[in-house]
Amino acid sequence: MTQTSRPDLTKEDIRKTATTLQKARPSYGALIDFYGQVFIAQSESRSDITLAPIIIEPKLLALKQENGMPLVDPSQFLIDPAQAVTLLEKLCDLAVAHAPKLANTGEKIFTALKNGNLEIEPIFSALLNNRPFGKTATQLDIPLDELTFFIFSAMAPSIQSCAVQLSAYLKDTPDQKKGYCPVCGSHPDVGYLDQDGKKMLICSLCAHEWQTHRMGCVFCDSTDRQDQHYFFNNEEKEYRVYVCDNCQRYLKLVDLRLLDRSFVPKLEQITTLHLDYKAQEQGYTTHKAKN
Ligand SMILES: [Zn+2]
Ligand SMILES: [Zn+2]
Numbered sequence: 070m071t072q073t074s075r076p077d078l079t080k081e082d083i084r085k086t087a088t089t090l091q092k093a094r095p096s097y098g099a100l101i102d103f104y105g106q107v108f109i110a111q112s113e114s115r116s117d118i119t120l121a122p123i124i125i126e127p128k129l130l131a132l133k134q135e136n137g138m139p140l141v142d143p144s145q146f147l148i149d150p151a152q153a154v155t156l157l158e159k160l161c162d163l164a165v166a167h168a169p170k171l172a173n174t175g176e177k178i179f180t181a182l183k184n185g186n187l188e189i190e191p192i193f194s195a196l197l198n199n200r201p202f203g204k205t206a207t208q209l210d211i212p213l214d215e216l217t218f219f220i221f222s223a224m225a226p227s228i229q230s231c232a233v234q235l236s237a238y239l240k241d242t243p244d245q246k247k248g249y250c251p252v253c254g255s256h257p258d259v260g261y262l263d264q265d266g267k268k269m270l271i272c273s274l275c276a277h278e279w280q281t282h283r284m285g286c287v288f289c290d291s292t293d294r295q296d297q298h299y300f301f302n303n304e305e306k307e308y309r310v311y312v313c314d315n316c317q318r319y320l321k322l323v324d325l326r327l328l329d330r331s332f333v334p335k336l337e338q339i340t341t342l343h344l345d346y347k348a349q350e351q352g353y354t355t356h357k358a359k360n
Contacts, residue, residue: 074279075276075332075334076232078112078331078333079112080109080112080113081342082331082333083105083108083109083331083333084105085107085329085331086253086331086332086336087101087102087105087331087333089329089330089337090337090340093221094102094340097339097340097342099167099168099338100282100339101339101341102167103163103164103168103171104336104339105336106163107160107163107169107222107333108333108336109227110156110159110160110163110220111156111225111332114152114153114155114156114175114226114228115154115161115196115230115242117150117151118152118226118227118230120146120147120149120227120230120231120234121202123141123146123147123231123235125140125141125235125238128240130284133301134242135304136340137247138254139250139251139252139253139254139272140235140238140239140251140252140253141252141253142253142254143197143198143199143253143255143274143275144194144197144198144199144252146228146231146232146253146275147196147227147231148190148224148227148228148283149230150189150225151356152213152226152227153189153193153221153224153297154182154189154225154228155172156223156226157178157182157189157219157223157329158162158179158182160175160218160222160223161175161176161178161179161182162175162179162218162263163175164176164219165171169200170171171215171218171219171291173211173272173274173348174178174211174212174215174216174219174303175219177210178210178211178216178219181209186209187205187209188227189220190335191218192205192220193220193224195219196217196220196224197224202216205262205320208327210294214287217330227275227277227347228274228276229275231275232252232253232275232277233239235252236252239251244279244280244281245280245334246279246280246281246282248270248272248281248286248288248289248290248303250270250272250275250277250279251259251277251279252272252277253272253274253275253277253322254274255272255273255274256272256273256287256288257270257271257272257273257287257320257321258271258272258338258355259271259321259322259334259338260281260287260320260321260322260323260325260338261322261323261324261325261332261334262322262323262324262326263325264325264326266326267280267283268280268281268282268322269281270287275342276334281290284311285297286311286315286316286317286318287320288313288318288337289313289315289316289318291313291315291316293315295314296314296315297311297312297314298311298314299311299312299322300312300347302344306324306327307323307324307325307327308321308322308323308324308341308344309321309322309324310322310336310344310347310348312348312351312353315354316352317352317353317354318353318355319348319353320352321338321341321344321345322353323337
């Protein structure tokens with residue numbers, strides 16, 4: 070069965086999980102404090118989003134399904150600009166108050182928005198169409214990766230709403246169990262084993278969740294056992310990092326059967342950065358979200 074992203078995750082779930090993780094991993098305290106509030110702001114924003122449905126004609130749908138193609142290209146996602154800008158302003162505020170490293174960028178984006186010096190919709194479109202927008206970062210005198218973080222975080226609730234709507238088209242199709250998202254074709258940025266041990270992936274762009282094969286690499290489809298390894302820490306057995314020697318990529322997986330808290334994927338991701346460092350030290354890379 071194809072699952073959708075987690076629309077039923079409440080603010081309270083996010084808050085509770087953030088507190089639990091802060092206690093378990095004090096070194097991530099400040100990071101969890103900031104991102105926890107970002108995720109709550111995104112979840113609040115999502116409930117206010119109004120977007121027209123994305124329609125896929127039956128013939129095109131049949132063609133895509135026969136060929137194992139994703140439902141849409143990322144450029145087809147719709148953004149509610151008013152909600153995205155409101156959220157962007159909120160994220161700037163949060164950065165100024167809680168994220169010293171991002172405060173300067175948050176302040177500059179906020180000021181540019183207020184002064185009318187930042188035309189935001191072309192940047193939303195550039196990000197979805199994979200077109201460069203480095204010029205804007207230069208004009209605002211901020212790092213491009215930080216601008217990308219703010220813009221993507223502000224758009225994410227719209228993208229996720231579209232994905233939830235689109236996933237209805239997948240209801241009657243058997244899972245293709247691919248390594249890319251059946252909604253938008255992007256790669257996963259995290260995965261999990263569900264209560265039945267099924268391997269699920271979460272899309273780095275639209276947060277759609279889908280089942281994949283238990284064995285093999287989700288990025289290059291290699292099933293050669295010699296290429297597939299995983300590592301974990303005894304102190305945190307709920308996480309596994311799968312690495313592939315064929316394509317040199319890695320994927321973090323959370324085993325929900327060993328998790329004693331609500332699963333908030335993004336929070337688990339940022340509190341396992343030490344595992345990313347470990348994988349990267351060994352020469353593996355991750356597939357990043359668009360841009
Ligand atoms: Zn997706
Ligand atoms: Zn691989």
